[in-house]
Amino acid sequence: MRRLRAAAAFATLTALVATASGCGGSDTGGGGNGSPKSLTYWASNQGPNIEADKKILTAELKKFEQRSGIKVKLEVVPWSDLLNRILAATTSGLGPDVLNIGNTWSASLQATGALLAWDRSAFDAIGGRARFTDSAVAAAGAQGKDPAAVPLYSLSYALYYNKKMFADAGIAKPPATWDELVADGKRLSKDGTWGLGAEGANLANNIHQVFVLGRQHGVEFFDAAGKPAFTSDGAVAAVKQYVDFMAKDKIVAPGNAEYAQNQSLRDFSTGKTAMVLWQAAASTFAAQGMKPEEWGVAPVPVPAGTPDSARNVNSMVAGINIAVFKNTHNRDGALKFVEFMTSDEEQKLLNRTYGSIPPVKAAQADPAFAAPDTSVLKDTLLKSAAPLPQVPEESQFETAVGTAVKSLWADAAAGRAVTTESVRAALTKAQQQMPK
Template identity: 80%
Template sequence: MRRTRAAAAIAIVTSLTTLATGCGGGDGGTGGASPKTLTYWASNQAPSVEADKKILTAELKKFEKQTGIKVKLEVVPWSDLLTRILAATTSGQGPDVLNIGNTWSASLQATGALLPWDDAAFDKIGGRDRFSEAAVASAGVEGEDPAAVPLYSLSYALYYNKRMFEDAGVEKPPATWDELVATGKKLSKGGKWALGAEGSNLSNNIHQIFALGQQHGSDFFDASGKPDFTSDANVAAVKQYVDFMAKDKIIAPGNAEYAQNQSLQDFARGKTAMVLWQAAASTFAAHGMKPDDWGVAPVPVPSGAPGGGRQVNSMVAGINMAVFKNSKNLDGATKFVKFMTSDEEQKILNDTYGSIPPVKAAQQDPAFAAPDRAVLRDTLAKSAAPLPQVPEESQFETAVGTAVKELFADAAAGRPVTTESVRARLSKAQQQMPK
């Protein structure tokens, strides 16, 4: 039954996106790879696709020198990545190796297109115990062999503009949501705003309300894996997030239309004082900010400090590395995953991207002890939880993420955002889920 529902979920997600006509296979893809060639779809981690190409090409040359295997690299923007992957799972014409957002792991696992990472497969790359348990837990359905291997680990943090805080007489970043609203009202003046959001970024909407939902004591799926979007706790979590714009007036109405990275641009330009984001240092630098211009703190919680029980303050974010099961170069693909998850490459790549290595030995490098990295690392270790590892997760992101987008649009237009209107949007989203 779960598999049938999973297949339906993938079909619905595919129908909601604009499928690419070409799936990126070609002579180096699964349809005709030679033992000395691999194709690799990398996700866009750097401030630009071109920056990713430069970063990764240098590392891929090392792999080619070590193994004689040439890797044909394509960096795929996040706006296209899930569509491309779903098309490839349907056509069978995909790359040999690819990056996936870890929240998609269970959905893509349900297609049967990805290589399962059982103990024997993990042994070929040094063993499962090299990776943090939180990272592996976000690589597939609990109780099944993971569909991918953790590559970059991320969590959310609260980034704040030190100068804007100083000018407003704010001495320290808020630790609780009440403090954030109070601080936000001091900062939201003179055409500047306290908090950035991306109302049209469906995934970011999900990430924020998931953590708030955890703090309210809820999950968006029940113990059997069925959607449970309209519980009082979930409604309260969504309303709390949208109310930062609708009631508290600390998010600019224009943020209702913002998409990927637009909130970071406002932050870097001094238009917004705070932003909730994953590993943003490299993006800030690309926009001309210096490390001393900004600070970082844990995402607020209802009271006290993050950690334990309802004090979850982030989803377990990150990027996993998967192999298409029908690759004609499984041996080379496994060698490539081993290279990318080696201690040395983990240090290099995660340091470059501002993420945290999911490989435990690499986390001990001094580069990951810097104050901003320490916040991300401690959050992952103590107060982060994985998004629901259910096959319908990608449809959940689309349906509920859209509901939040529509509620932000209501707030921006001055229409009331009430408990009843939030519940109605979430009910509509639940009706869109596969039965």
């Protein structure tokens, strides 16, 4: 999925902690101002494609240039390449001034020492830490340390469903529990269509789904000391439950085992699948010709019964953070740019465009974020989402366990048995790949 082998890149992360300090541009580690009229910015691909992002962001960067006199050179980097590009930049020191990062990477990249720490003075320069929701800031770095980035776009998972396909199958409402989802999925899986879409070769998506299921089974993938705990009974049950949507329940098409680049959203938009679990998918559906009235959105299912609040988690705290490289040649300009991107005005505009939720509290009051789909995402973030473990090894976790789940999807697609023993063996191998 990635241009470089992601596993190899992640395996170097502990070495980066020792080497990244050489990237700093000043004795204080705060960067300098040798290029006060220019900045480089690596943006993540948030829209339906890279060209759409370029068009959206270029207009905003021109606005920033007019106000500040600082010209921003933009590059939109695909998610398949972004982390490897960032890791390479932390070792070489040849990176952008400002960049987007997936919030799940925050602690791992923080451990390299290459990113500007957002202490009180840095936050004060952009209006203060209190402007941001607590859950978003919690996913910006390790607990007890100054964040490594600033929340930019907040996301959560939801269940999207095709209203016509549900009506044709005589299903009156979206499923609220996993038992209901499986039952509905079986009714919908017929005549070349499938109940649920998945992305079996998408390592990050695999992690997001099994993390939530793990929490619902009462476990974490890291223990209280931050050590990997991939082989517990609950972790094994969570992974098996996810892969069983194909292996046992037969509600996911075998071809989904190879999906890694949003193909499940395409299948949903063209009526090949009736449901998909995704983050803020509305803009992608619209770009693929689907009308808003054709789909509905509901919270991700939870186990049947009344689980306690700890097991009622139905999404990870998803989102994008914006960070500054410590060795930037325009520290003041970088802070001004982050201030601009997280201003109330830009937060409303950009999150409205991308269908995400502003992590800035004041921007959430905009009526646009009270629409049915965004209301589900917002309520999930407020009430039932939890951040992925903010540990330095989180990136290796995504590769090791994400790959283990990918291999199990491949077994299911090929008709090979997916058993408790085979799941435990795959997770044992993943845990053995983690740094000691």
